[in-house]
């Protein structure tokens with residue numbers, strides 16, 4: 462049987478997300494990101510394509526590692542300017558019924574009590590379609606923006622995350638018993654105070670029980686500590702694309718560590734789809750002429766924690782561990798060897814990032830997704846945008862019907878909350894997940 466493939470759109474509340482420079486394409490609408498209609502239109506298109514979710518990335522801080530300055534990022538709109546992703550969700554939820562929303566929030570700079578309320582609010586307003594991508598950040602610029610000197614070290618960030626999770630589980634799961642809200646008009650009792658409790662000296666969670674309580678939990682760390690954290694907490698894991706065998710090894714490790722809990726794994730991908738192969742190659746060439754090397758370099762510098770301005774084109778980039786996304790640095794070493802160079806990396810920038818597009822006719826792209834999912838043992842893909850909205854519409858109108866024909870894609874949404882649609886079980890986290898252990 463062909464495995465079912467799930468699709469998320471991978472986006473961000475900004476102009477340049479992954480493929481930098483696409484905004485300069487005359488048909489691209491990503492610079493309309495400040496318009497609520499832009500997001501509502503996108504949500505409708507995603508639901509038409511039966512996408513599981515819209516995964517929204519986020520960063521706190523600017524990309525100022527390249528040349529020690531944010532200029533290249535600002536010039537090229539590399540994740541700046543950037544809106545608050547959570548605030549986009551209610552408008553998109555209002556025009557959809559099934560689409561899930563996986564929103565990235567950096568817990569390092571969140572107060573758990575307020576954060577738990579925002580997520581609880583969104584779980585109500587979306588009727589149980591909210592998810593949270595748990596991140597701790599990788600930018601010193603974020604720490605400085607928040608009044609600190611620098612960010613915590615890589616592994617310490619995961620320790621802080623562990624403590625944060627215990628607190629928010631306590632609020633979401635432990636605060637209100639299922640039967641705490643009685644709404645007894647005759648007795649004049651809205652909720653039974655005996656069934657509502659605080660945790661860790663805090664007053665009770667402010668939000669009454671929502672459909673999922675804890676949002677669907679995403680995580681994307683791939684280092685050893687990152688995997689251990691994902692195995693304990695994540696329901697969905699987002700992994701970078703790479704050679705299928707490399708991804709398969711990572712996925713096997715994640716699944717083994719998380720067992721017996723199932724996890725859904727989504728690989729990053731960028732698609733350039735035409736009605737024919739020739740049309741797709743023409744589109745790729747057209748898009749490529751708008752790609753920004755400087756933007757891609759600014760992004761890579763910040764996420765790898767390496768100032769590429771300090772290296773010549775052919776000078777080996779011999780850096781030890783950095784405090785940014787260490788798994789990305791390891792991936793560069795794996796692909797190019799220990800003495801990899803800036804030139805090798807720039808040669809990989811096809812559309813304005815290190816993520817190489819899968820290009821072809823709809824048939825070719827559909828088959829490539831099916832083959833990759835099988836070889837890498839992933840459940841689906843987080844699709845980065847190219848030129849919007851045409852790149853997304855091509856996936857929905859050309860690729861999705863073929864995946865359906867091949868038995869690799871749903872023909873309708875499953876009922877229920879985001880968690881129910883993803884796992885087919887109940888709306889709430891179950892044992893052995895640590896959130897279930899603190900339930901009242």
Ligand SMILES: Cc1cc2nc3c(=O)[nH]c(=O)nc-3n(C[C@H](O)[C@H](O)[C@H](O)COP(=O)(O)O)c2cc1C
Nearest residue numbers: 518519565596598681682683684687701786787788
């Ligand atoms: C595919 C992918 C997507 C990510 N998206 C974000 C993001 O939107 N915001 C963020 O702050 N960190 C993001 N990260 C960073 C991770 O959350 C994590 O901080 C980082 O990978 C460092 O942990 P690691 O060394 O364990 O991988 C992403 C990482 C990966 C691999």
